[in-house]
Amino acid sequence: MPRRLAVVALGSVLRAIFGYYFLVLVVRIVGRRPGKQLTPFEFVLIFFLGGLMLTGIVANEMSLANAVCQIIAISVAHYALVWIRMRSSRVSRFLDGTPLILMEGGHWRSRTMRKMRISYSDVMAMGRDQGLKTFDEMGTVTLERNGEMSILPAEDQNQ
Template structure:
């Protein structure tokens, strides 16, 4: 039973930590950020399994985390506000020629990241962009300005 409680607490703690860290587009994560994510997971697993390294305990921990994922998914579908808390909402970072620098700083996104997303759509200049949005999953969406 202790493993179930620890796995549940670790799951929720990781959701909170990942939300607090903010979003960066997956393809634009730095090696440091990848190391950070794996490091947090490695530390968490030690707290979950403690000294019991049996197969039964490992399966119990994995099953608990899987169940938590199913519960969170169901809660997100049933309660849209819960989904916004867990997954976040899209964030507008560029609008009609104006950068929203505080938002960019909060999410660790730089102008170069936005321009890379724009170039992927064949846009070369800032004036060709109407909006840039950091999506819930961290991708940057570019809405083209009217020509």
Template sequence: MTVIIHAAVAYLVLLLAVRLIGRRMASMMAPFDIVVLFLFGGALMSAVLGNDHSMVAAISVVFTIGLMHIGVSALKRRSPRFGRVVDGTPVIIYERGEWHQDRMRDLRMLESDVMAAVRQNGLMRLEQVRYAIVERDGKVSIIPEGDD
């Protein structure tokens, strides 16, 4: 039973840690970001399993984490406020020629990340961009000038 409780707590701790790290999507993660996430998971696994290295404990952990994920998803559907806490909200970081440096700092985003998204949208210059928005999943959406 303690394995199940530890797994549930570990899920919540990892969820909180991922929210604190920021919202870089997997394709934008630097190797350092990926290493940190793996280390978090590895560190918590030994705390979750403790000395119980049985197959039953491992299966219990997997099912507990799966059920926690389903429960959080259900809560997000029922409560938009909870969804904003867990997933965040879109954030405008560039608006009509002005960078919002404070927001970028909070999100740990660099101008070069935004410029990569600009180029991926077929634009070449920042002057062609009306808005750059960091979505909940960390993706940078670009709204070009002239789009209404």
């Protein structure tokens, strides 16, 4: 009985290793972008593929084959969606969003900030990361498509 348990455990380990390498290959083929530039639908893709592979790893060999087929199908669907996104600005705006101005010329866009659930202290924390000490030093604050905030110092806007 212990020998059968070792064979089962080894099979599970080998499926996990295969799953890892397969996902790395698929993500590499599907496309790459820096981590901070991942769009929401790319995060969904990564987690979804991981969930599909997990099913194949913890179950039997038939589940592994199904997981591989599902991952290939989802990867092709993702590639098609990226292709459509590159050709349609409307689809791109829907999937990636658009940059939103939170502050411009010393005036806050409070409605936008409430809608995005961003507080003034969130903006100030980002400003401190960039070496700014007060709100007066900030010219334009933009919430970018990837969720990061861009802060242009007030002096840079006069140029």
